Amino acid sequence: MESQRFEAHISLRNVKKTYNNRPVLDGINLTIGRGEFIAVVGKSGCGKSTLLRILAGLETSDEGSILINGNPLKGINQDARIMFQDGRLLPWKKVIDNVRIGLKGEWEQESFRALENVDLMDRADEWPGKLSGGQKQRVALARALVHKPEVLLFDEPLGALDALTRLEMQKLIENIWKEHKYTSVLVTHDVEEAVAISDRVILIENGRIALNQEISLPRPRLRTHPAFTEYVEDILNRILYLKSEKDMHLIVNKKKKRVF
């Protein structure tokens, strides 16, 4: 099932994680190609955020291995930058100083360029508290981009935004990815968002990968396209189907139609 179009960048082998005797991740096997955009979906509490935090090195797995370019990951993943759902800007630093966090030496040119990338040059000297939710996330995106990371990790960064801002941000994230081809992992609860942005959608249920669906739609993707809606419906049905065994008979097991 795994993509052959990309050379392997990140490999997870039998990754397991347990909290308070409850298995959150129960044997995850996944290879992510260099420059590939992966979306991870699943119900809340299914372990998708934990998976992302393990990739960032913010948490360690109890079992299994994580290989980055073939080397086992130890401690914080320095090649990766993570974007959090709540932005996590430092309220006591101006926008531009938030962007340059962690940069050493010459920072000015890089930071302003990153801010330009997210179209916020004019707010460089503002306190983060004065920005809207969408603008805050754009600053957080600039802060991640400024390091020119090999891997971008998104932990539901658009979850708290309103629908319109969300579409705008999806476009921005897609465009930046198209330009730089960072290996990207997006955790989201929005299946439509996953289908719109990613090359491959991973569904996690009960700590395991329940679905590994390549999205072979050309970009830019039209949400109104029948093939698009079919992908979304398929994945949603799969999530609902897994939700309750009793509901099994209610869901018509749709025959997958390949459009491309």
Add this chain to the structure above:
Amino acid sequence: MMVNRSKNRPIDLLIPWAIPFLLLICWQLFASLGAIPQRILPAPLDVFRAAAELSKTGELSDHISISLGRAVTGFLIGGSIGFILGLFNGVSKISELLFDTSIQMLRTIPHLALIPLVILWFGIDETSKIFIVALGVLFPVYINTYHGIKSVDKGLIEMGKAYGLKGFSLFRTIIFPGALSSILVGFRFSLGVMWMTLIVAETISAHSGIGYMAMNAREFMQMDVIVLAIVLYALFGKLSDVIARLIEGKWLQWNS
């Protein structure tokens, strides 16, 4: 916006002083009319006169500078110790385990209760006053520094680590600024404790300082000097509060 406009009106700076000023006028008025007997409360003008006379001899400035010296020295010593302890216990688990319980136990003792003991240890000269002030200031600074550091948003610390900060750069960029508003609350609170402690210490045992001046005046029934001492304390208390506010305004700009 409404908020901005009202902030800029000069009248808003005057309104808070209306009541103190009005009280002063009434006080003077009733005193002049004889409604308040001299030996109960001297008129404001008498207090001014006493201040002028005492400054002429240089006595007043001596007392003030001695009191200020004690306050500042005690504050610096106690504040530094409290701050450093708070810092270490906030950052280091071992330090917290080792010191926190002991400090919390000592904190529950009212420091003013130690005055008799301190007089026996150090006599009634400078050391005893500075010691008591330092002790009083130490705990509020400690508690607020410690809690400030403990309550820094864990998410921000995690973000810092994920973005390559560690050790001192993590402390300087995230932990200390995150704790700063709480640290400044401790600073402001301890300024109040500083004056209160000094007044009590000087009133009970001293042979110089504003408190001594008041106690000495009592022996001679110099009402005006006693009231002058009280006014001075009020002015210095207000002054230290203004300084604390200025620092807060400067360092916590982002919060306004």
